[in-house]
Amino acid sequence: MKRITIKVPQTENQKWEVTFGKGVRRRNDASTVFLAIQRHLSPRATNEKIAVKVKYGDGTTNETLSSQDVRYLLYATSCFLEDYLSPKVMLRVEREYQKAG
DSSP states (O other), X not given: OEEEEEEOOSSTTSOEEEEEXXXXXXXXXXXXXXXXXXXXXXXXXXXXXXXXXXXXXXXXXXXXXXXXXXXXXXXXXXXHTTTTSOHHHHHHHHHHHHHHO
């Protein structure tokens, strides 16, 4: 099983961190983090399960069940990051998830 890890910054000056197995990518806001994950997952017809883990600044974490369903992983990630994502991104994610139904 592979894991995508997102680290939410504790202060405004820190950047968001995303890890796809190895190597950390830093982004300025949650929307660009989500789009990076979407680009990473979308072209994959994955044969192995992937989980998304979000580490918040206060020490709490949320983690998805490991899955091969890209839509589930993206929707769950958007729910975890709901307070940080722009309304435009949230609306687009909800529409895509409902359309796939």
